[in-house]
Structure formats: C-alpha cells, structure tokens
Amino acid sequence: MGDLPRLPTSPGFWRSPLRGRWFTSVLGLVLLVGITVLFVTGLVSYAAYNPGLHPVNDTTPDKGILGFYLFAWPTGPVWLYRFTQGLHVTLGITLIPILLAKLWSVVPKLFTLPPARSLAHALERISLLLLVGGGLFEFTTGVLNVQLDYVFPGSFYPLHFYGAWVFFAAFVAHAVLKTPAALRTVRRRLREGDEKAEKAEKAEKDADDLVAPDPDPPTVSRRGALWLVGGGSLLLFLTTVGQSLGGPFRRTALLAPHGGTDPAGGPNGFQINKTAAYAGIDAAETSEEAWRLVVTGHTGTVRLSRAQLLQLPLHSSSLPIACVEGWSTADQWWRGVRLRDLAALVGYEGDPPDVFVESLQRHGAFRRAALRANQVADPRSLLALYVNGEELSPDHGHPARVIVPAAPGVLNTKWVARLTFGDL
Incomplete structure (x- = not known):
C-alpha cells in the first residue's frame, strides 16, 4: 500500500x-x-x-x-x-x-x-x-x-x-x-x-x-x-x-453556576447575581439615616426615607427572579410599595407612565433601567422593602429594590436611589 x-x-x-x-x-x-x-x-x-x-x-x-x-x-x-x-x-x-x-x-x-x-x-x-x-x-x-x-x-x-x-x-x-x-x-x-x-x-x-x-x-x-x-x-x-426549575431539582444542576444548594439559609437565602461588594455599595449610604429615595414626576420631586416609605400602603407579591443566564428562583414573597402608588405621589393618578430607575450601584452593567407603563401599572410591581418576611439583605438590594412580574432579572434594579416617572 x-x-x-x-x-x-x-x-x-x-x-x-x-x-x-x-x-x-x-x-x-x-x-x-x-x-x-x-x-x-x-x-x-x-x-x-x-x-x-x-x-x-x-x-x-x-x-x-x-x-x-x-x-x-x-x-x-x-x-x-x-x-x-x-x-x-x-x-x-x-x-x-x-x-x-x-x-x-x-x-x-x-x-x-x-x-x-x-x-x-x-x-x-x-x-x-x-x-x-x-x-x-x-x-x-x-x-x-x-x-x-x-x-x-x-x-x-x-x-x-x-x-x-x-x-x-x-x-x-x-x-x-x-x-x-x-x-x-x-x-x-x-x-x-x-x-x-x-x-x-x-x-x-x-x-x-x-x-x-x-x-x-x-x-x-x-x-x-x-x-x-x-x-x-x-x-x-x-x-x-x-x-431553571428550582426547588430540589436545583441540586442536579451541577454544570450551572446557580445550581446546587441555595447560597444560604433564611428568608434571604436564594440566588443572587451581583453582590453588594461587587456593585460597590457603601453601607454608609444605605443606612437608615443617609438613604433617601428620590421620586420625580409631573408635579415635582419628593424625597422619602425608608421610615416614610413604610408609612405608605404596603402590598405583597409572590414573584420569581429570572436572569438572562438561564437561572431563576422559586417564587419569593415580596412586600413593599406599589410602583403605581409612587407615581401617584408625583402627579400621575390613574394610568401611570414609564419610569426610569437609577441605582446606587457603581460597578457592572444595568446600573439604570427603564420600565414600561404597563409594568408600572401592574399591581404586583413593587419597590420591595422586604422579602419572605424579612428586610432585604445587602446582596438582595437593601434598602429597596424593584420587583416586576415576568421581567428579566437585570430590570429588577437593586439598591434603588431614584425613580423618574414620565416620558423617557
């Protein structure tokens, strides 16, 4: 041959x-x-x-x-x-x-x-x-x-x-x-x-x-x-x-970064993507004394402390978090102020407009995000202050975060500092 x-x-x-x-x-x-x-x-x-x-x-x-x-x-x-x-x-x-x-x-x-x-x-x-x-x-x-x-x-x-x-x-x-x-x-x-x-x-x-x-x-x-x-x-x-399935099936996701067991116990013990340390969050600026939520809209601007937010009507929603990487959590029980109620504080009674959300986050993508009017109007869309009966942990967005049904995780902005309602 x-x-x-x-x-x-x-x-x-x-x-x-x-x-x-x-x-x-x-x-x-x-x-x-x-x-x-x-x-x-x-x-x-x-x-x-x-x-x-x-x-x-x-x-x-x-x-x-x-x-x-x-x-x-x-x-x-x-x-x-x-x-x-x-x-x-x-x-x-x-x-x-x-x-x-x-x-x-x-x-x-x-x-x-x-x-x-x-x-x-x-x-x-x-x-x-x-x-x-x-x-x-x-x-x-x-x-x-x-x-x-x-x-x-x-x-x-x-x-x-x-x-x-x-x-x-x-x-x-x-x-x-x-x-x-x-x-x-x-x-x-x-x-x-x-x-x-x-x-x-x-x-x-x-x-x-x-x-x-x-x-x-x-x-x-x-x-x-x-x-x-x-x-x-x-x-x-x-x-x-x-x-993606969550629950006991998460332990079978050996090749997925968010597979395996939950990262920690307790009400805040579910998956995260960006930690407070990674995002550059300073604990001093999220303290009760320092942090204020700035809400801007048709009738001007209001500044709200966490204590003032807690005086507003609070509502609960059972919603998951789902991210572009394919992982998701089971439904978590969120409690906070409805986005449409915050819009009403600055002159938008009835049908609220779009909102522009800004975070204290210093590092990483999606430090800011925009939500459509239909997302703001949904009664399940919250500026969440609690999850599963406990205050948000720093890694889950303390002192306040957005949670919106069916939205990608990155649009559920953590460490919220400002909400601007109106034409974007």
Missing part, C-alpha cells in the same frame, strides 16, 4: 466509516428544530428588555430593521421570562454535542476542491462556512455568558445579537438547500430498514461525498454513534435544567 493521503483536501484523508448522508441528516433535522427554537426564544429575550423604550435598556445600537418584531413586554404570566429564557439556555447547552457531531460529520466538505463547481454549490459552500463559524461563535459566547466568565472583547449583547442574525441567515439558506434531501434519506431508512438502506448508501458512495472512499474498520455503528451523541446531550440537560 502506498502512503495514505496527508492533505485534508484529499478524500482519502477522511476515513471514518460513520460519516454518511443518513448520519448527517438525522443530526441536521434535530438541529433544524432545536436552532429554530433557540433563535425564536433569543428574539423573545431581547424583546423582554424593552430595547425600544430607552437607550439604557439597549446595548445593541443601530439594529435597524432587525428590530422589526419588537413589542411591549407583558407582565403575565409571571413565569413567562423564567420559561422562555430557561428554555433558551437549557436547550442551547443540550444541543452542544449534536452541533459538534454535525460539524464533525460535514468537515470534509470544508476542504473539497474545487471551491465551487456551480452557483448553487458556491452558495452552499458560503452558507456552510457562515454556518460553522456562526454556530461556533454563538454557542461559545452563549456558554461563556451563562458561566459568568465572558472573555470576548466588547459587550456580549450586541455581539450575540448580530452574530445570531448572521448565523440564522446562513442556517436558513443551508436548511433550504439540504432539508429536502435529509428528509428523503431519513424516510428511506425508516421505510426500508437499516440493512437495505446501508446497501443503498454503499451503492451511492460515489454520489455521497461524505462517505469515505477507503474507510477504516468500524468500531461502532452509526446508530450507536447517534445514541452516544444523544446520551451526551441528555447528560448536559440533566445537569443544567435544574437551575
């Missing part, structure tokens, strides 16, 4: 017996459904930030026509963002083994020569390059953000947003070109069975550029390889999903 070809551009370089039209088709059809759900839930997550309301909510400028679908985010059901973002993150992590297996199965196509045999082939190659690059970029940045170890230069939000559109455009183009053939391949396997389909694939080897012309001896069947990939995805699912 002569020396084996050493260049990736040679078909003989790729010798795995697993590659083939059926193996790639099954993976591709799973990704067709999974990535579509990922993209839709990602768009929903972006809308939840109300990016069209105020520039501080939107770190993705110049989105132009890419923001065509944006809508006012609702306040119900209260678990809405918890579900959509939990699905987005958990599904994204679960699909990683399938994505990697799919990329491995088609990697020979990246090296085929000539680069383009026709216009259709050129479009397919371009979509494949964008698909591979975009897929790796989106999944990598997403995982880094979930793990709170984001290291890419620039903000995660615009990079992930624009990258998603590039990736999904390539994904759609590739799906249009390949889905009909993938469906035919899978249907034939279901109709004719494994043995007949294997013979047909061998007969069509020359027409299938994924099949190695001189494959190595098999050590596992293609069906066995799919079970292995599926098992990897199931393992990631089981060790991640608990951070």
Whole structure:
C-alpha cells in the first residue's frame, strides 16, 4: 500500500466509516428544530428588555430593521421570562454535542476542491462556512455568558445579537438547500430498514461525498454513534435544567453556576447575581439615616426615607427572579410599595407612565433601567422593602429594590436611589 493521503483536501484523508448522508441528516433535522427554537426564544429575550423604550435598556445600537418584531413586554404570566429564557439556555447547552457531531460529520466538505463547481454549490459552500463559524461563535459566547466568565472583547449583547442574525441567515439558506434531501434519506431508512438502506448508501458512495472512499474498520455503528451523541446531550440537560426549575431539582444542576444548594439559609437565602461588594455599595449610604429615595414626576420631586416609605400602603407579591443566564428562583414573597402608588405621589393618578430607575450601584452593567407603563401599572410591581418576611439583605438590594412580574432579572434594579416617572 502506498502512503495514505496527508492533505485534508484529499478524500482519502477522511476515513471514518460513520460519516454518511443518513448520519448527517438525522443530526441536521434535530438541529433544524432545536436552532429554530433557540433563535425564536433569543428574539423573545431581547424583546423582554424593552430595547425600544430607552437607550439604557439597549446595548445593541443601530439594529435597524432587525428590530422589526419588537413589542411591549407583558407582565403575565409571571413565569413567562423564567420559561422562555430557561428554555433558551437549557436547550442551547443540550444541543452542544449534536452541533459538534454535525460539524464533525460535514468537515470534509470544508476542504473539497474545487471551491465551487456551480452557483448553487458556491452558495452552499458560503452558507456552510457562515454556518460553522456562526454556530461556533454563538454557542461559545452563549456558554461563556451563562458561566459568568465572558472573555470576548466588547459587550456580549450586541455581539450575540448580530452574530445570531448572521448565523440564522446562513442556517436558513443551508436548511433550504439540504432539508429536502435529509428528509428523503431519513424516510428511506425508516421505510426500508437499516440493512437495505446501508446497501443503498454503499451503492451511492460515489454520489455521497461524505462517505469515505477507503474507510477504516468500524468500531461502532452509526446508530450507536447517534445514541452516544444523544446520551451526551441528555447528560448536559440533566445537569443544567435544574437551575431553571428550582426547588430540589436545583441540586442536579451541577454544570450551572446557580445550581446546587441555595447560597444560604433564611428568608434571604436564594440566588443572587451581583453582590453588594461587587456593585460597590457603601453601607454608609444605605443606612437608615443617609438613604433617601428620590421620586420625580409631573408635579415635582419628593424625597422619602425608608421610615416614610413604610408609612405608605404596603402590598405583597409572590414573584420569581429570572436572569438572562438561564437561572431563576422559586417564587419569593415580596412586600413593599406599589410602583403605581409612587407615581401617584408625583402627579400621575390613574394610568401611570414609564419610569426610569437609577441605582446606587457603581460597578457592572444595568446600573439604570427603564420600565414600561404597563409594568408600572401592574399591581404586583413593587419597590420591595422586604422579602419572605424579612428586610432585604445587602446582596438582595437593601434598602429597596424593584420587583416586576415576568421581567428579566437585570430590570429588577437593586439598591434603588431614584425613580423618574414620565416620558423617557
């Protein structure tokens, strides 16, 4: 025997017996459904930030026509963002083994020569390059953000947003070109069975550029390889999903930063993202003597101490916290002053307007946030002073924090210093 070809551009370089039209088709059809759900839930997550309301909510400028679908985010059901973002993150992590297996199965196509045999082939190659690059970029940045170890230069939000559109455009183009053939391949396997389909694939080897012309001896069947990939995805699912489900399931979320047991006992013993120390909160300025809430609106400005806030009607809401990283808490019992009652103090009786919320926070993103009028008007939206019957701890936003049903966690501003009601 002569020396084996050493260049990736040679078909003989790729010798795995697993590659083939059926193996790639099954993976591709799973990704067709999974990535579509990922993209839709990602768009929903972006809308939840109300990016069209105020520039501080939107770190993705110049989105132009890419923001065509944006809508006012609702306040119900209260678990809405918890579900959509939990699905987005958990599904994204679960699909990683399938994505990697799919990329491995088609990697020979990246090296085929000539680069383009026709216009259709050129479009397919371009979509494949964008698909591979975009897929790796989106999944990598997403995982880094979930793990709170984001290291890419620039903000995660615009990079992930624009990258998603590039990736999904390539994904759609590739799906249009390949889905009909993938469906035919899978249907034939279901109709004719494994043995007949294997013979047909061998007969069509020359027409299938994924099949190695001189494959190595098999050590596992293609069906066995799919079970292995599926098992990897199931393992990631089981060790991640608990951070979104909460309760006893949180202990199964071994690969999630907010999985495991609750961080501490007591009424304030539930997950946090930013500690008071990280945010640069000075205990002296949150003391009873020093802290004042400044409320500004149509009739002017009022300054309220915590003691004065406690003299206003207090209300309770049972609401979770859900964050973009995919984790969420169980419902916590919050007690405080309704946002719409604070709006009434500065001249907005009846239908309250939007509100601009400012925090004492010195470090980290979302030191300020804007909420829509429908969020302010919801009777469950509070400037919370207590949680689960106890004063807020420093890490949970003492002396006061916003809590709004169905809103992303970063819009539930902690260590609130000022509320400005009116046109933003």
